[in-house]
Amino acid sequence: MSAGVRADGLAAGYGGRQVLRDVSFELEHGRTLCVLGPNGGGKTTLFKTLVGELPPLRGTVEVDGRPAYVAQTERTRLDFPVGALDVALMGSLPHGRWWLPPRAADRRAAEDALERVGLSRKAGARFGELSGGQRQRVLLARALVQDARVLLLDEPLAGVDPASAERIAALFGELREEGRSLLVSTHDVESARRFDLVVCLNRRQLAFGPPREVLDRATLEATYGREMIILEDGGPARAVTVQHHEH
Amino acid sequence: MELAAEFLLDPLRSGIGRRALLEVTLLGAVCGPLAFWIVSERLSYAAESLAHGLLPGLVVAALAGLPLLLGAGGGVLVGAALIAAAGRDERVGPETATGVVVTGMLGLGALLALAPETPQRLEELLFGDPLGVSDADLVAALVLAVAGAATLAGLHRPLSVVALDPSGAAALGVRLTLVRLALLGLLAVAVAVAVQGLGNLLVLAVLLAPAVAVRRHASTVRGSMLAAGALAVAGGVAGIYASFQLGSAAGASVALALSVAALGGAWLPTKRR
Numbered sequence: 001m002s003a004g005v006r007a008d009g010l011a012a013g014y015g016g017r018q019v020l021r022d023v024s025f026e027l028e029h030g031r032t033l034c035v036l037g038p039n040g041g042g043k044t045t046l047f048k049t050l051v052g053e054l055p056p057l058r059g060t061v062e063v064d065g066r067p068a069y070v071a072q073t074e075r076t077r078l079d080f081p082v083g084a085l086d087v088a089l090m091g092s093l094p095h096g097r098w099w100l101p102p103r104a105a106d107r108r109a110a111e112d113a114l115e116r117v118g119l120s121r122k123a124g125a126r127f128g129e130l131s132g133g134q135r136q137r138v139l140l141a142r143a144l145v146q147d148a149r150v151l152l153l154d155e156p157l158a159g160v161d162p163a164s165a166e167r168i169a170a171l172f173g174e175l176r177e178e179g180r181s182l183l184v185s186t187h188d189v190e191s192a193r194r195f196d197l198v199v200c201l202n203r204r205q206l207a208f209g210p211p212r213e214v215l216d217r218a219t220l221e222a223t224y225g226r227e228m229i230i231l232e233d234g235g236p237a238r239a240v241t242v243q244h245h246e247h
Numbered sequence: 248m249e250l251a252a253e254f255l256l257d258p259l260r261s262g263i264g265r266r267a268l269l270e271v272t273l274l275g276a277v278c279g280p281l282a283f284w285i286v287s288e289r290l291s292y293a294a295e296s297l298a299h300g301l302l303p304g305l306v307v308a309a310l311a312g313l314p315l316l317l318g319a320g321g322g323v324l325v326g327a328a329l330i331a332a333a334g335r336d337e338r339v340g341p342e343t344a345t346g347v348v349v350t351g352m353l354g355l356g357a358l359l360a361l362a363p364e365t366p367q368r369l370e371e372l373l374f375g376d377p378l379g380v381s382d383a384d385l386v387a388a389l390v391l392a393v394a395g396a397a398t399l400a401g402l403h404r405p406l407s408v409v410a411l412d413p414s415g416a417a418a419l420g421v422r423l424t425l426v427r428l429a430l431l432g433l434l435a436v437a438v439a440v441a442v443q444g445l446g447n448l449l450v451l452a453v454l455l456a457p458a459v460a461v462r463r464h465a466s467t468v469r470g471s472m473l474a475a476g477a478l479a480v481a482g483g484v485a486g487i488y489a490s491f492q493l494g495s496a497a498g499a500s501v502a503l504a505l506s507v508a509a510l511g512g513a514w515l516p517t518k519r520r
Contacts, residue, residue, distance in 0.1 A: 080468075
């Protein structure tokens, strides 16, 4: 497959109830895509459909191989007693033999992945006792162990400390260089400018293309509605979004 | 000294005591680790529903002179099917549907058991009697212990993924529903086997309390499972000894010992931080 991800006329939702429609985009290998939109706009629904957890209600999706998915760390259960290395090791599950303990090679891959995210010294630390940014990096390490061609990351920079954010951004660059496709969801308009492509979602696809073409005032207003304040300072449209966190 | 030896040896002198101790040891060894997963996967309510919902099956088996295990198995299947069917109605919702079905099943079981032509066995079915276990019950407990350990070992990694990060499970090739169904299946078998010793109402003690007791104190999954197993065995043995010394009902004594352990574990300060 030449593209990493391709969606065509996709409609998605839960139990037959449609929450997202008209999604059509293509992402080549070695490119990054920002999935931009407000909470409840359909970002997570799109990812669940790409992972195969939700069947498309209409249209088609194609993904090159089984994608790795990094959920928001606040969705993980912090009281479950596992260490950082154990979590990274979970990335070897799709490689088969899930009923057996991990092999030595899996263990090495997990250690290497933790080193890559700068957490080799925290390998034995309990996952729930790490900071939000460190937990995000451990989940990224799990995705690295999975060695997927396509990575889906759900708000990876939300609530992350600056050191972790820097480390994660650098890693995105490396993964892109390796020819992997990255889909990163965010509600932060400014960070969207750093991606190759942007897709704007608010219950349907409003725009798709390079950030300089897509991120204009009309599109942002359509995407965010009243949740956005446009900053007028003469340059390109700048926006600050007002987020209501859902739990 | 002599008194202590007397205390320890007393239940071991009778075949009834030895059998009861063996039964609670086997059940505790498998139900303790199972309890850790039930609590970690947030399935406590399902566990309770399953245990209580199979009462009519037990009563029918007792009436027909069939093995209780068979009745429990049938009861679980009927209960699960009814819960699934009732929960499908969105106006009712799964939790309410479960509550209604389980109460209905429990009522039906009691109705059957209290009918004039039914032999006097309701008390045994509800509260169990570890002092009355047969050789067949012990064999069933042994098979459960071996099969349960193998199942939990085989499911260890998928269970961990689902317990930590249910939303990320699908991308790792782990089918959330299948893993939970497998765990509930093992739970159903465990309830069916343990019900003879601990009864339909008290069996929950060994399937939840050990996990609550160790939850805040163990720092690894393996440690939690081992500690929960050890605690379940210790609680069971303590209950049997209490029953011998105090003349209290054995099943209830075991359930109480386990509940006290859970209370202690939840109340004791943790070592860490």
